Amino acid sequence: MTGFIRHIVTVSILFLLSALTFVNAQELAPFVVVIDPGHGGKDSGCSGQLTNEKTIVLDVSKRLQKLISENFPEVKTVMTRADNSYLTLQERAAIANKANGNLFISIHVNSVDKKNKNRTTIHGASVYALGLHRSESNLSVAMRENSVMELEEDYTQAYQGFDPKSSESYIIFELSQNNHLNKSIEIANTIQHELITTAGRADKQVRQAGFWVLWATSMPSVLVELDFICNPDSERFMHSDNGKDKFAQALFNAFSTYYGKHKNDTHGPRVGKEIPKGTIAGNTSSDTTPESKVSKPKAQKSDITYHVQILSALKKIPKNDHEIKGVPDVDFFKDGKYYKYYSGSFSSANEAKQHLGKLKKRFPKAFVIKLKDGKPVK
Numbered sequence: 001m002t003g004f005i006r007h008i009v010t011v012s013i014l015f016l017l018s019a020l021t022f023v024n025a026q027e028l029a030p031f032v033v034v035i036d037p038g039h040g041g042k043d044s045g046c047s048g049q050l051t052n053e054k055t056i057v058l059d060v061s062k063r064l065q066k067l068i069s070e071n072f073p074e075v076k077t078v079m080t081r082a083d084n085s086y087l088t089l090q091e092r093a094a095i096a097n098k099a100n101g102n103l104f105i106s107i108h109v110n111s112v113d114k115k116n117k118n119r120t121t122i123h124g125a126s127v128y129a130l131g132l133h134r135s136e137s138n139l140s141v142a143m144r145e146n147s148v149m150e151l152e153e154d155y156t157q158a159y160q161g162f163d164p165k166s167s168e169s170y171i172i173f174e175l176s177q178n179n180h181l182n183k184s185i186e187i188a189n190t191i192q193h194e195l196i197t198t199a200g201r202a203d204k205q206v207r208q209a210g211f212w213v214l215w216a217t218s219m220p221s222v223l224v225e226l227d228f229i230c231n232p233d234s235e236r237f238m239h240s241d242n243g244k245d246k247f248a249q250a251l252f253n254a255f256s257t258y259y260g261k262h263k264n265d266t267h268g269p270r271v272g273k274e275i276p277k278g279t280i281a282g283n284t285s286s287d288t289t290p291e292s293k294v295s296k297p298k299a300q301k302s303d304i305t306y307h308v309q310i311l312s313a314l315k316k317i318p319k320n321d322h323e324i325k326g327v328p329d330v331d332f333f334k335d336g337k338y339y340k341y342y343s344g345s346f347s348s349a350n351e352a353k354q355h356l357g358k359l360k361k362r363f364p365k366a367f368v369i370k371l372k373d374g375k376p377v378k
């Protein structure tokens with residue numbers, strides 16, 4: 001080989017090697033979900049007759065982690081605590097941020113004050129995204145969850161003067177710009193839907209309030225209140241194996257839907273691109289609080305989307321049914337008496353075709369469809 005050709009070959013090999021390294025590096029950056037079981041150690045959270053919040057949420061979190069690891073081995077799961085240890089809110093947020101999380105799910109159990117007349121009858125699940133509360137009940141949940149900072153010595157300094165018991169402190173959550181709010185509301189709505197359908201909980205709706213831990217995490221983040229431990233029936237369900245399994249399955253289903261949509265998203269702020277689905281509760285007419293710009297539901301754009309239809313059925317298929325289990329991003333539309341199930345949502349036919357290629361083995365009869373406003377177009 002002449003010197004010149006040798007040089008060309010060396011450069012080409014180096015180029016190839018660096019290209020391969022680049023591809024590898026991209027493949028090596030996994031989707032990271034941070035699961036945050038609330039409370040722990042000296043902080044038990046809310047207590048009931050049979051158990052307490054820290055115990056329920058740790059158990060549900062572990063089951064959720066197991067489901068994610070088994071079904072999506074490529075996803076990295078990070079638990080802020082995996083045992084009965086005490087963590088400050090700052091430590092939780094630091095773990096999530098250091099792990100470069102793509103999603104933060106904080107799991108809690110709700111309760112109301114002993115003086116509340118509805119204490120033993122109130123029930124249902126709510127998922128919170130960060131925001132300024134629109135009702136006193138939303139504020140009181142945030143105040144209770146934030147009050148764990150009082151267990152820390154010198155918390156006023158550590159949290160820069162934030163006082164969890166003073167409603168004035170909560171104004172920071174209105175003023176803060178949260179780049180991830182749209183995605184947080186999206187996952188909140190998905191989890192809420194699953195808690196009702198899969199875990200059979202009553203719908204206490206998606207809400208917004210100033211949770212310090214959601215504010216401090218730099219990724220889409222939600223705080224889930226599974227049900228009320230002060231209600232004996234709800235507590236029994238949360239304490240049972242069946243109940244914990246259902247909660248974990250509900251959270252997992254919501255995760256798989258979200259992951260199906262966002263696994264290829266890049267890191268970093270994406271402001272104002274997505275439109276949150278659904279509504280935010282607690283917006284009473286007597287409320288004079290100024291509304292934040294992003295939290296109002298807006299009309300969806302009536303664009304055409306492409307999907308892969310996998311099957312049609314005369315009955316609705318449960319989300320965890322073996323027929324559709326593990327299929328990414330499954331949804332359906334009704335066509336006459338048929339429920340038509342499809343996977344994925346793309347803006348071009350080409351992307352849908354690529355997706356079809358991945359599903360053909362399991363669904364040989366699958367094909368690409370076009371939807372407009374959720375209805376098929378020819």
Ligand SMILES: [Zn+2]
Binds near residue numbers: 039108109
């Ligand atoms: Zn809690």
